[in-house]
Amino acid sequence: MSRLEVSLAGVKLRNPVMPASGTFGSGYEMSEVMNIHRLGAVVTKGVSMEPWLGNPTPRVAETTSGMLNSIGLQNSGIEELIKIDIKSLQEYRQKGGVVIVNLAGHTIQEYIQVAERLNSESIDMMELNISCPNVKEGGAAFGTDPSVAEKVVREVKKVCTKPLIVKLTPNVTDIVSIAKAVEAGGADVISLINTLMGARIDIEKRQFVLAKKYGGLSGPAIKPVALRMVHQVAQNVKVPIIGLGGIITAEDAIEFIMAGATAVAVGTATFNNVNALENIIDGINTWCENHNIGNIMEIKGVV
Amino acid sequence: MIREVAKVVSNNECTSDVYELKLLVPGIAKDAKVGQFVNVYCKNQVNLLPRPISISEINGDELVLLCRAVGVGTNEFRDLKENDEIVIMGPVGHGFTICNEQRIALVGGGIGIAPLVELAKLLPKESTSVYLGIGKKEEVGFIKEELFRKECMGVKVATMDGTYGTKGTVMDILGDEIFDMIYACGPLPMLKALKKYVDKNNIKAEFSLEERMGCGGLGTCLSCVCKIKVGDSEKWEYKKVCSYGPVVDAKEVLFDE
Numbered sequence: 001m002s003r004l005e006v007s008l009a010g011v012k013l014r015n016p017v018m019p020a021s022g023t024f025g026s027g028y029e030m031s032e033v034m035n036i037h038r039l040g041a042v043v044t045k046g047v048s049m050e051p052w053l054g055n056p057t058p059r060v061a062e063t064t065s066g067m068l069n070s071i072g073l074q075n076s077g078i079e080e081l082i083k084i085d086i087k088s089l090q091e092y093r094q095k096g097g098v099v100i101v102n103l104a105g106h107t108i109q110e111y112i113q114v115a116e117r118l119n120s121e122s123i124d125m126m127e128l129n130i131s132c133p134n135v136k137e138g139g140a141a142f143g144t145d146p147s148v149a150e151k152v153v154r155e156v157k158k159v160c161t162k163p164l165i166v167k168l169t170p171n172v173t174d175i176v177s178i179a180k181a182v183e184a185g186g187a188d189v190i191s192l193i194n195t196l197m198g199a200r201i202d203i204e205k206r207q208f209v210l211a212k213k214y215g216g217l218s219g220p221a222i223k224p225v226a227l228r229m230v231h232q233v234a235q236n237v238k239v240p241i242i243g244l245g246g247i248i249t250a251e252d253a254i255e256f257i258m259a260g261a262t263a264v265a266v267g268t269a270t271f272n273n274v275n276a277l278e279n280i281i282d283g284i285n286t287w288c289e290n291h292n293i294g295n296i297m298e299i300k301g302v303v
Numbered sequence: 304m305i306r307e308v309a310k311v312v313s314n315n316e317c318t319s320d321v322y323e324l325k326l327l328v329p330g331i332a333k334d335a336k337v338g339q340f341v342n343v344y345c346k347n348q349v350n351l352l353p354r355p356i357s358i359s360e361i362n363g364d365e366l367v368l369l370c371r372a373v374g375v376g377t378n379e380f381r382d383l384k385e386n387d388e389i390v391i392m393g394p395v396g397h398g399f400t401i402c403n404e405q406r407i408a409l410v411g412g413g414i415g416i417a418p419l420v421e422l423a424k425l426l427p428k429e430s431t432s433v434y435l436g437i438g439k440k441e442e443v444g445f446i447k448e449e450l451f452r453k454e455c456m457g458v459k460v461a462t463m464d465g466t467y468g469t470k471g472t473v474m475d476i477l478g479d480e481i482f483d484m485i486y487a488c489g490p491l492p493m494l495k496a497l498k499k500y501v502d503k504n505n506i507k508a509e510f511s512l513e514e515r516m517g518c519g520g521l522g523t524c525l526s527c528v529c530k531i532k533v534g535d536s537e538k539w540e541y542k543k544v545c546s547y548g549p550v551v552d553a554k555e556v557l558f559d560e
């Protein structure tokens with residue numbers, strides 16, 4: 001096994017570094033500026049059954065060491081994703097890359113439909129984004145109530161033939177109870193964290209900067225919260241974890257692995273520097289070399 | 304599109320808040336086209352997002368940017384000195400299409416004048432008139448009136464306070480003139496007024512738009528969308544300003560009231 005190789009629910013990744021969903025398009029857009037073949041996995045933007053229009057603009061706002069977004073999961077629907085995005089990732093996949101498709105839904109039924117549609121496609125894993133609002137049940141995110149979270153995972157797991165990653169929202173009082181619930185529901189892997197709800201106000205205009213008022217905070221500003229949650233969850237579940245939230249350097253990524261993550265994802269950092277993912281992979285490799293580490297998993301959960 | 308370390312050739316103050324930044328960036332300049340933009344990145348990673356700035360002029364290996372200091376990033380860039388280095392990425396987006404119409408107008412509002420400078424050099428002199436709107440006389444410092452006079456037929460300027468040229472907005476100096484093609488960049492109220500004008504008079508036009516950006520033109524974040532009409536119907540869809548634009552066909556774009 002090479003130094004950076006890791007395994008997530010039986011799926012081998014050549015290194016533990018992947019983009020965070022929604023910050024990397026579907027990968028092919030990035031080929032112009034970087035070598036995507038170096039990535040352990042590619043995670044596509046959230047996809048729903050039918051196209052979603054997304055929110056009005058402004059959809060992003062910069063914050064101190066971070067950003068807010070309220071894109072509203074704009075996407076062209078599952079058929080477009082299969083026709084264009086998944087197809088364009090096949091060369092990457094044939095050369096040993098792992099393709100992960102991120103799923104969005106407004107109802108449990110919608111998640112199920114998307115998962116069923118994807119079963120026969122050339123992808124490796126699915127990632128369930130349970131931060132979406134549960135439209136039929138008042139609009140709170142699926143991932144904010146342990147029993148709802150468990151139910152949606154259980155239902156999707158019944159139809160899904162690929163290993164299922166469940167991505168948690170940090171906007172909860174007790175992340176551990178949610179993590180345990182999705183593990184009980186059958187999650188093969190847990191990823192965390194999604195964005196933290198926040199806001200910014202333009203004091204001259206006396207109005208919120210984002211058209212939707214509130215948005216999801218990401219970037220280095222959230223890293224300490226993410227790291228704490230990854231550690232708490234790692235202490236309480238057996239399934240492997242993908243840690244993310246504010247990673248911009250190799251050192252950040254190593255912190256997450258030491259906290260108990262098997263792999264890491266990088267989102268906002270790529271907006272600042274298109275080379276961020278590659279720099280992180282190189283940096284982890286060098287760090288391991290300098291510390292005589294044969295495989296990166298030797299430091300997993302060491303704190 | 305590439306990420307490149309640019310070397311500052313010069314940075315000149317034009318007015319109290321506008322400066323002209325000349326950058327040596329051979330890789331980006333080589334591919335740059337009129338109406339495209341670049342992303343400028345802050346030194347301090349506290350400010351992570353790219354600052355999109357129009358390419359104002361393309362001179363061999365050099366790009367000229369015309370910037371107004373309005374916030375953290377544009378104030379940081381104002382302090383750049385000769386030989387300083389700064390990271391930029393570009394060129395980004397779809398720029399202006401050069402036409403050979405007889406009666407062409409370039410319409411710029413405020414710092415929106417920036418991308419029209421290179422355009423003025425590329426359009427036939429005898430067909431092109433320039434209409435510039437600014438706030439007050441002091442801003443004459445950045446509108447490059449002389450350059451426009453050299454490259455175009457005529458230049459009219461409007462100031463909001465009447466201290467230079469005609470008092471009023473750029474719409475006031477356009478008057479009832481008839482054009483075959485209008486190129487415009489400027490604040491949203493100006494573009495909205497111009498949109499009504501070109502729709503009513505059935506004039507072809509291209510607008511350079513602004514929107515908040517996350518990925519800065521890779522097309523991956525979907526932050527920067529504008530409403531674009533689908534065919535001839537009432538329907539519209541969100542398209543990315545960074546990659547579909549920043550220059551769009553005025554007929555296609557829809558502005559919120």
Ligand SMILES: Cc1cc2nc3c(=O)[nH]c(=O)nc-3n(C[C@H](O)[C@H](O)[C@H](O)COP(=O)(O)OP(=O)(O)OC[C@H]3O[C@@H](n4cnc5c(N)ncnc54)[C@H](O)[C@@H]3O)c2cc1C
Nearest residue numbers: 352354355356357369370371374375376377417513514549
């Ligand atoms: C395609 C395009 C071309 C542009 N060309 C020019 C130009 O040639 N000259 C010039 O002076 N300005 C131009 N702008 C506006 C320029 O991008 C903003 O003034 C600049 O980003 C402000 O950054 P700041 O850090 O100084 O302000 P802050 O308010 O501190 O910025 C905070 C965040 O908001 C974003 N932001 C703020 N204002 C705008 C805006 N108007 N448009 C988009 N994002 C904004 C910033 O990029 C940053 O992410 C252009 C914008 C776009 C979209």
Ligand SMILES: Cc1cc2nc3c(=O)[nH]c(=O)nc-3n(C[C@H](O)[C@H](O)[C@H](O)COP(=O)(O)O)c2cc1C
Nearest residue numbers: 020021022046129193194218219245246266267268
């Ligand atoms: C612009 C943007 C779009 C996002 N879209 C999605 C999405 O479609 N699905 C999802 O599960 N998470 C989405 N996220 C959340 C990220 O995947 C990630 O969890 C979060 O940004 C924290 O990581 P970071 O600090 O490295 O960016 C998005 C984040 C951003 C900034």
Ligand code: FES
Nearest residue numbers: 518519522525545
């Ligand atoms: S700025 Fe990211 S898609 Fe346009």
